Amino acid sequence: MARLPDQDPQLQPPAPGTRRRRAAPMDKAERRRAILAAALTVFARHGFAGARLDDVARQAGVAKGTLYLYFADKEALFRGLVEQNFAPVLADADAAIAVFPGSTRDLIDLVIAILSQRVIGTPAEALVRLMIAEGSRFPELAAFYHREVVSRALGIVRAIAQRGLDRGEITSDIAVRFPQLMISPAVVAVVWNGMFGSFDPLDVRAFLSAHRDLLLRGLGWRDT
Amino acid sequence: MARLPDQDPQLQPPAPGTRRRRAAPMDKAERRRAILAAALTVFARHGFAGARLDDVARQAGVAKGTLYLYFADKEALFRGLVEQNFAPVLADADAAIAVFPGSTRDLIDLVIAILSQRVIGTPAEALVRLMIAEGSRFPELAAFYHREVVSRALGIVRAIAQRGLDRGEITSDIAVRFPQLMISPAVVAVVWNGMFGSFDPLDVRAFLSAHRDLLLRGLGWRDT
């Protein structure tokens, strides 16, 4: 089958006879990050089953065996990817939102901004796509993702909506009952650009902005 | 890696000693359908790279070599899957909507109903998930899907919205500019139930119904 080309064609295997010097020493954490970064690229491009650890190793600049010093096997590498990449975004979002003092409208904008800046167009976006693609094949990982990422994110949304209701800024409780509705367009944007971005890109910022307008109106926004 | 169990444990290999008699003869079209149906199940469960043609053949009740009489290779089988399966849904939707005489509200309900009944919870849902998962790895297929399915569906949505504007039933043109917003929740519902459905299922009907309410309000619905 025609395989998607690997990213950097300059990273050819060294000419036979030349023997690659042992990689410059990194500390463990740095090398672990390098491996995870490479894994994200390769997994995002080829999917879990289609990814070759050979490619991950090459992109990370390490030998194949080295991967196994950091991750027990391919699946553990995937798990490491998920566990490592969502934590910072989530923590930041949690922190930013928990103490937010402004109006619900501004809060929604903040969430959208966080999504736009910390997820959309970043490696995390590829990871979201990867989770969507492979989630059903990794039930434990899906559960982890649900528990650690999704339900926390939805909790935040719910809290925002509830606060808006309490303040009288909005009148509908739909967002409390179905917080997924609030982030659906973000999901779609990620999926869309993954599939069609190359020939029919979606302007995510405008798209989410329109979503915000629709949302506020739909939720019965009134200035207070 | 732990592989997901195959769907129907009753489809065990026959007990040794029993010899499955040659399947009742099918004509070509029937056999092709059987293969595609089996392929949908297997691909949906394991993804493209993870699917085994052995499993497809067994589920289709044909020999492995027979697959190659109907499809050139694994990729052609996947292509056939996508190309064949969206046609009927789309045709129905097209037909139903093109001549629809009622109000925009009722039309939205109709679309939601079609989604609910013809996609959500059916094999087509698995296909959508499969496209989301593998789309970026099959650019031609993604383009085909975009051209034949997505853009047509969005065209329908756009037409509905435009008609609503023209009739004065809604006031916002957001749905004309970003028809993706209208179907985002359906996409999310499919994705959600694929990943989390086993332990936190989403009530799709209620979810889409809430979406409709939000939408109508957001679009400035007024009875005419």
Next chain:
Amino acid sequence: MARLPDQDPQLQPPAPGTRRRRAAPMDKAERRRAILAAALTVFARHGFAGARLDDVARQAGVAKGTLYLYFADKEALFRGLVEQNFAPVLADADAAIAVFPGSTRDLIDLVIAILSQRVIGTPAEALVRLMIAEGSRFPELAAFYHREVVSRALGIVRAIAQRGLDRGEITSDIAVRFPQLMISPAVVAVVWNGMFGSFDPLDVRAFLSAHRDLLLRGLGWRDT
């Protein structure tokens, strides 16, 4: 590490460019035998862990993947080896001895003859060596070997000895209590020729014959 050369240096890999024709068809049983025969050679030469399935396949004249149509994995192949090779010898020995009418002396000669002709110098000899070498690493297989081969063989020896006692042909019950003593030299002969046979071969026939004499005298043989 210097690896023992493979048996037949004429079985080189085919020159690149030539593509070996699909092997002449054999029926399953015949091919299974070919694989087992090759496996016996390779395992006997390199031990279980040191054997390469590549070599087994080449010697059997099949492709690597074909092995897996007949045996689930390397261990199953080893198991198949043990299970297949001991059965016939054992069955024959059982049958021959069970109805033996002659004197104990002649019976001992018969057992020695069976060992000499059916084990020593045959593939089964290599298998005995292999079991001795690898037995402790395959507890289940050792248990199988003990149950199906060793304890049956010892039972036969015991029966012979008991009959000799009953008939008054011998006076010592040592062979009933420690039948292993009767076959120890055969074991040693096999081991010896495996290790030292190439530069200090043991004349097994003379060796076992001397053992018989010693044995008869030691057991208090008297003509009756």
Next chain:
Amino acid sequence: MARLPDQDPQLQPPAPGTRRRRAAPMDKAERRRAILAAALTVFARHGFAGARLDDVARQAGVAKGTLYLYFADKEALFRGLVEQNFAPVLADADAAIAVFPGSTRDLIDLVIAILSQRVIGTPAEALVRLMIAEGSRFPELAAFYHREVVSRALGIVRAIAQRGLDRGEITSDIAVRFPQLMISPAVVAVVWNGMFGSFDPLDVRAFLSAHRDLLLRGLGWRDT
């Protein structure tokens, strides 16, 4: 394949957080002994090909690289194992027997006692088993073993037997012609307990004692 568990489960890797302090300094000879002792354990359990130098290093309490300061490679380590470990037993046997003044019967008892106490049930037993298992794969080592251990041991047996003949203590020269017959049961005992010891152990002392009785009678023992 299911790998045999490592012997001492208390030798776990240290709990994370605890950092094993550098081992108390050993001098070279001491460290060499530690490595050989560890190697004996690991090789005996897993065979040559199956042994992991990682395990040897861990059990010896040294780093993996350190092994290579003492032995050129895995094979040299194995060689060192054999060469080093037989020396002391042999020397002792040699010394004890060379000057032995008593009767042949007592001398036989002495040899059996040496075997029982210095081989059976000791690490040397494992080494014998290891030689039996791997001997044919290491011709040089087998030759060394034959020259340094086996032929010397058989020479001793032969000398004993010859002395018995000369003294008129025994009448048969079988033991002079086939000294292997004398030690066969010891070999079998070692092999037996390696394979079946866990579920059908052989009482070596009684076994060898019975062997001695049989032997003396078979050789025509008479008190002088």
Next chain:
DNA sequence: TATGAATGAGGCTTCATTCAT
């Protein structure tokens, strides 16, 4: 046309050996 045994390239993983610290 249909079959399914056979093929062999290719992937994951292990582990003997090296080498910078």
Next chain:
DNA sequence: GATGAATGAAGCCTCATTCAT
């Protein structure tokens, strides 16, 4: 000398594809 992270060759096994029947 000692360390242990890094290396990469090599082995087991899978599975898309072929082909003789």
